[in-house]
Amino acid sequence: AAQKQVPLQHGAHRIGKRTDADMNRWRDYGLGEFIHMGLYSILGGDYNSMHYDGAAEWIRSWNKLPHEVYDNLYKKFDPKNFDPEVWARMAKNMGVRYVTITTKHHDGFCLWPSKYTDFNITKTPYKKDMIGPLVKAFDQAGIDVYLYFSVMDWHQADWRYDLKTVADSVAFNRFKTFTKNQLTELLTLYPQTKGLWFDGTWDNSWKKSGAFSDSLDQYLKKIHPGLIIGSRLRADDYGNRHFDANGHLMGDYEQGWERKIPSDYTATRGNDWDCIMTIPQNGWGYSKTWMGHWKTPYELIEMLAKCVSLDGNFVVNFGPKGDGTFRKKELQTADSIGAWMKVNHEAIYNAGYLNWTKQDWGYYTRSRKDGKIYMIVFNVPINGALKVSPAKKEHIKKAYLLQDNKTLHVEALDGNDVFIQLEQKNQQEPFVIVLETGQGG
Ligand code: JFZ
Structure with a gap:
């Protein structure tokens, strides 16, 4: 049920974001x-x-x-x-x-x-x-x-x-x-x-x-x-x-x-x-x-x-x-x-919000221009594998490092979950992985 609205002369004059x-x-x-x-x-x-x-x-x-x-x-x-x-x-x-x-x-x-x-x-x-x-x-x-x-x-x-x-x-x-x-x-x-x-x-x-x-x-x-x-x-x-x-x-x-x-x-x-x-x-x-x-x-x-x-x-x-x-x-x-x-x-x-389940390695962002997904990584797990659990109907086609375009191995797990395998586990600084996705999977 809609909440009762208080009549206001000087409340918000717009509901939702400005889009200009x-x-x-x-x-x-x-x-x-x-x-x-x-x-x-x-x-x-x-x-x-x-x-x-x-x-x-x-x-x-x-x-x-x-x-x-x-x-x-x-x-x-x-x-x-x-x-x-x-x-x-x-x-x-x-x-x-x-x-x-x-x-x-x-x-x-x-x-x-x-x-x-x-x-x-x-x-x-x-x-x-x-x-x-x-x-x-x-x-x-x-x-x-x-x-x-x-x-x-x-x-x-x-x-x-x-x-x-x-x-x-x-x-x-x-x-x-x-x-x-x-x-x-x-x-x-x-x-x-x-x-x-x-x-x-x-x-x-x-x-x-x-x-x-x-x-x-x-x-x-x-x-x-x-x-x-x-x-x-x-x-x-x-x-x-x-x-x-x-x-x-x-x-x-x-x-x-x-x-x-x-x-x-x-x-x-x-x-x-x-x-x-x-x-x-x-x-x-x-x-x-x-x-x-x-x-x-x-x-x-x-x-x-x-x-x-x-x-x-x-x-x-x-x-x-x-x-x-x-x-x-x-x-x-x-x-x-x-x-x-x-x-x-x-x-x-x-770039902005992506509605995939957050993982402990860091943060996702998604480009508003071309839909590319970025993983900004701060914590590399002991096994050197980064879990990605895409939303339904999306699957990972490709993963690569932003710093040098080096392709990373994507290992399939249950459903459309994957592990992104890092070759180097002891990273000293935050880095970014780019994900390219496709429909279905
Ligand atoms: C204010 C100023 O008092 C401060 O000197 C500085 O300029 C800062 C950017 O803004 O400080 C605030 C204002 C709001 C909150 C806390 C400090 N607040 O909403 O919690």
């Missing part, structure tokens, strides 16, 4: 990059010889650091060694197909010359715009650009966490106009923008502004056709976020997979989604001391394979230093992922 060219392109990215750059990059998580335990880009909220000190950091913002071409080349070499850049984080500092606030990059010793040159360099490298924008703004006097009085609502209405102006400005200045990545939308003030967030979403898409906006912008009539009261996704893709990956396909609810991941345990902006375990390139590649196998994209975050350069470890990580991608990108780009 822009969204199809998004779906096929596979791998992306996130960049957090801002005033926090100057401090790197430290102040007065003390270290802040939280995420470095949140350091302004630390009670040991006076707001006045933080808000004057713009006088020291001078990324002298910033070269947009170098950033774009690094991303290209890593094999990413889209990038999301912070234009304004929670602190309210704007990396573009916004005419709606003085708290922007033109007032720093650096003086110049950072966003424009980045958009241009990435765009020219063939990497699609998305702009991160925090709605929550600690610098604006009109920002409210909640709307408890009439005065709160009056101030917050001014803030809404300010927000709309800034977003219009970004899309006007940087028309190459493919989408907006909203953040800081979890407070009551915003949850009570469902009508506004709905109209803002429609307005932005009207002035910028094809624009992609995830599920972190809107709230419905009742303040539900991501999914409306009827369980429908509000946004072009699910934006809630932050440092976590769906356990299986059911958990994705069949929606478009991406996972954004930090290399350390947590923390997005540059931190001199990295938090917890540092994910190795192969760990990140395994996450990438898992995301793509579940129809999602995987996005790795980088936090450049205040001078505009990347720490060595990040450069090495980007390099290693890139080296693997150069050989194996076919299994990642334009």
Whole structure:
């Protein structure tokens, strides 16, 4: 029986995936990059010889650091060694197909010359715009650009966490106009923008502004056709976020997979989604001391394979230093992922979910272009044989290594199950096997 539907004015306006060219392109990215750059990059998580335990880009909220000190950091913002071409080349070499850049984080500092606030990059010793040159360099490298924008703004006097009085609502209405102006400005200045990545939308003030967030979403898409906006912008009539009261996704893709990956396909609810991941345990902006375990390139590649196998994209975050350069470890990580991608990108780009039973050796992906099946292998069993159990009516005709086209022996088992026999059992790195299938069998 159909569930009772709650009538909504500001719920999802579309059920199911977007199928236009822009969204199809998004779906096929596979791998992306996130960049957090801002005033926090100057401090790197430290102040007065003390270290802040939280995420470095949140350091302004630390009670040991006076707001006045933080808000004057713009006088020291001078990324002298910033070269947009170098950033774009690094991303290209890593094999990413889209990038999301912070234009304004929670602190309210704007990396573009916004005419709606003085708290922007033109007032720093650096003086110049950072966003424009980045958009241009990435765009020219063939990497699609998305702009991160925090709605929550600690610098604006009109920002409210909640709307408890009439005065709160009056101030917050001014803030809404300010927000709309800034977003219009970004899309006007940087028309190459493919989408907006909203953040800081979890407070009551915003949850009570469902009508506004709905109209803002429609307005932005009207002035910028094809624009992609995830599920972190809107709230419905009742303040539900991501999914409306009827369980429908509000946004072009699910934006809630932050440092976590769906356990299986059911958990994705069949929606478009991406996972954004930090290399350390947590923390997005540059931190001199990295938090917890540092994910190795192969760990990140395994996450990438898992995301793509579940129809999602995987996005790795980088936090450049205040001078505009990347720490060595990040450069090495980007390099290693890139080296693997150069050989194996076919299994990642334009590929997605395959409904065959998952096996312990790794992950399947299927090409949306030609239906080829990829096995991304991380764990080779002791017997050196990889079990494949195709869905009914499909059978394996051929298996070969993507890295050198070497054909592998396919041994028939019960039904249409097979063992793919590896000649070399002690693999040291993840590798890909291509399967060609036929009907019947
Ligand atoms: C937010 C920011 O607060 C953070 O600084 C960073 O920019 C990150 C990309 O986004 O952090 C979040 C947002 C959402 C969740 C967790 C952290 N969440 O949904 O679990």
